[in-house]
Amino acid sequence: MSDASTQTQAPADASGPGAGGSGKEPRHFVRMVTIWLVLSAITAPLFYFLVGPHVPPGTMTTTAEQNQLDFNILMVIAIPVILAVWVYLGYSIVTWRASKAADPVGGEAAATRLGVQTGWIVITSVVVLFLAGFGTYELIANNGAGGGEGPNPVWTPTAAHILPVQVIGQQWKFTYRYPTFGGMETSQLELPADTTIAFHVTSLDVIHSFWAYQLSVKADANPQIDNVAFTTTKGTGSFTVRCSELCGLWHGAMYNYGSVVSKDQFESWAKATEQANAANTKLLPPFAWTYVPDANGAAGGYYPDSVDPYSPSEVYGAKQPAS
Amino acid sequence: MSFGGRLTTFLVLLAAAVALVVYTVVTLLLPQSGVVDFTSAQPSGAPVNLTVQTVGQIGFGAHPTWVSYLVQAPDGQWMHDTTWKVPANSVIHMTIHQYDSGGPLRNQQWGQVQGTSGNVMLLNGKPIGVYDSNSGNGVGHTFAIPALGINVPLVGVDSNATNICSKAPCDSSSVSNTIKVSFRTPGPGLYHWQCFVPCGLGFLFGNGGPMSNPNYMGGFLDVTA
Numbered sequence: 001m002s003d004a005s006t007q008t009q010a011p012a013d014a015s016g017p018g019a020g021g022s023g024k025e026p027r028h029f030v031r032m033v034t035i036w037l038v039l040s041a042i043t044a045p046l047f048y049f050l051v052g053p054h055v056p057p058g059t060m061t062t063t064a065e066q067n068q069l070d071f072n073i074l075m076v077i078a079i080p081v082i083l084a085v086w087v088y089l090g091y092s093i094v095t096w097r098a099s100k101a102a103d104p105v106g107g108e109a110a111a112t113r114l115g116v117q118t119g120w121i122v123i124t125s126v127v128v129l130f131l132a133g134f135g136t137y138e139l140i141a142n143n144g145a146g147g148g149e150g151p152n153p154v155w156t157p158t159a160a161h162i163l164p165v166q167v168i169g170q171q172w173k174f175t176y177r178y179p180t181f182g183g184m185e186t187s188q189l190e191l192p193a194d195t196t197i198a199f200h201v202t203s204l205d206v207i208h209s210f211w212a213y214q215l216s217v218k219a220d221a222n223p224q225i226d227n228v229a230f231t232t233t234k235g236t237g238s239f240t241v242r243c244s245e246l247c248g249l250w251h252g253a254m255y256n257y258g259s260v261v262s263k264d265q266f267e268s269w270a271k272a273t274e275q276a277n278a279a280n281t282k283l284l285p286p287f288a289w290t291y292v293p294d295a296n297g298a299a300g301g302y303y304p305d306s307v308d309p310y311s312p313s314e315v316y317g318a319k320q321p322a323s
Numbered sequence: 324m325s326f327g328g329r330l331t332t333f334l335v336l337l338a339a340a341v342a343l344v345v346y347t348v349v350t351l352l353l354p355q356s357g358v359v360d361f362t363s364a365q366p367s368g369a370p371v372n373l374t375v376q377t378v379g380q381i382g383f384g385a386h387p388t389w390v391s392y393l394v395q396a397p398d399g400q401w402m403h404d405t406t407w408k409v410p411a412n413s414v415i416h417m418t419i420h421q422y423d424s425g426g427p428l429r430n431q432q433w434g435q436v437q438g439t440s441g442n443v444m445l446l447n448g449k450p451i452g453v454y455d456s457n458s459g460n461g462v463g464h465t466f467a468i469p470a471l472g473i474n475v476p477l478v479g480v481d482s483n484a485t486n487i488c489s490k491a492p493c494d495s496s497s498v499s500n501t502i503k504v505s506f507r508t509p510g511p512g513l514y515h516w517q518c519f520v521p522c523g524l525g526f527l528f529g530n531g532g533p534m535s536n537p538n539y540m541g542g543f544l545d546v547t548a
Contacts, residue, residue, distance in 0.1 A: 168430070170429070170430060170519070171521070171528070171530045171534070172469075172517065173467075173469050173519070175430065175432050185430075185432045187432075187437070187469070187472060187474075204429055204430060205429075205521065205528040205530060206528060206530070248530060248534075248535055249534070249535040249536070249537075249541070250515060250517055250541060253469065253470075253515040253517075256469065256470075277435065279435075279452065279453040280431065280432065280434060280435040280453045283431045283434065283453065283455050283456075283457070284431050284432070285431075
């Protein structure tokens with residue numbers, strides 16, 4: 001775009017505040033770009049280095065860390081865009097604000113500028129396409145970026161040891177089942193540090209959504225669906241689990257707190273809990289990746305009569321559970 | 324609109340806004356209805372006796388066929404209120420009279436007693452830590468306070484009994500199970516409690532109706548300093 005194209009339209013009798021009275025019109029475009037460049041060069045790095053490390057969801061897991069990076073990159077790209085709009089708006093208000101004797105809009109000064117239009121389309125297209133590509137790459141490279149991938153995940157972690165944890169949503173609480181610790185079920189979510197976790201999220205009744213905020217894991221809990229989400233824990237700490245799908249009267253109370261502890265602490269906790277819950281674990285149904293609950297309220301157990309809990313056709317089919 | 328009209332509109336809106344603020348503040352300051360207060364029923368620091376009952380159909384009110392909890396106020400009156408004010412950091416001796424029948428739990432996890440003293444309950448005087456909901460009369464309801472990790476399965480009565488209570492408040496003339504537990508309240512706060520048995524018969528997954536309306540199968544433990 002030629003700067004000359006933006007400075008030749010001032011009428012001879014221009015008398016607006018930005019017209020500078022008689023004489024040569026200022027190089028508005030160059031001024032705006034300069035202001036924008038300076039502000040962007042200051043603001044974007046300031047955000048990235050000062051605010052960026054504190055952007056949610058933190059760095060407790062690899063997905064949290066990666067999602068934090070993604071948010072920061074999005075923001076660093078968004079800042080110049082926001083500033084471009086604000087600078088243009090502010091400059092226009094100051095420079096071309098209407099006076100009582102303003103000329104009507106139109107004429108040569110409002111003529112189309114091909115360079116400006118082309119530049120706008122090219123720049124915005126590049127930004128959008130880059131972000132689409134970047135987002136897709138991050139989704140794939142980070143094994144779903146902490147989101148539920150459904151029952152047959154495509155992007156799986158390569159870790160040799162993955163701890164499976166089943167998350168069971170029910171109105172109005174999450175419980176957790178550990179298949180590798182005797183299939184025990186608990187109300188507590190404890191995880192070992194520096195370990196890849198596979199959350200298998202399902203529901204016993206309506207649709208819930210498992211959102212472990214600081215872990216940056218979020219997966220819908222659908223009845224009869226095993227929705228798998230991955231993450232790898234880093235340091236120790238506590239996190240909050242909330243249901244993020246409006247699920248009834250006590251939806252707001254459907255939360256709990258979990259902990260990432262050292263591997264030794266986790267082993268001790270898991271063995272102690274397995275032992276403490278042994279009597280109840282024997283009464284639980286055999287471990288299965290999904291449950292087929294009876295839809296008939298108090299009359300029902302985990303499974304309706306004559307349904308094999310391991311039957312794929314029952315788990316994934318459209319068949320309504322028998323009443 | 325004339326200046327007078329604009330002024331009148333402004334004053335009316337201002338008055339409405341002020342009235343709304345005053346109403347909200349006064350509502351917050353006034354004692355809440357539907358709260359049964361146990362904080363002054365005994366000397367400070369002494370254990371609180373909390374007695375409740377569950378009945379298969381309450382027999383009165385807007386939904387006489389709905390299942391419900393009732394609580395016995397300190398003066399002995401049975402109340403249809405599910406917000407109970409209790410002192411912080413105190414021992415609660417809770418007695419639950421279960422007048423409803425039961426069945427298998429959707430999640431047997433709720434058959435395990437948790438968060439009470441010794442992680443046990445006394446079922447008609449017998450200590451129990453885990454109740455198999457597929458045995459006997461099954462489990463009719465639970466009393467659970469998720470934030471405190473408390474869960475108590477309420478074993479059902481014989482559904483074939485001829486003296487099942489059908490109108491609250493129920494008394495000893497009806498078949499019942501008595502469950503006793505003790506637990507300690509934490510610091511001040513509003514702690515939600517609920518039944519985890521989907522006992523709203525006639526509603527999808529059993530969690531509508533009495534399970535989704537306050538004052539039936541859920542409420543709050545209002546723990547105050």
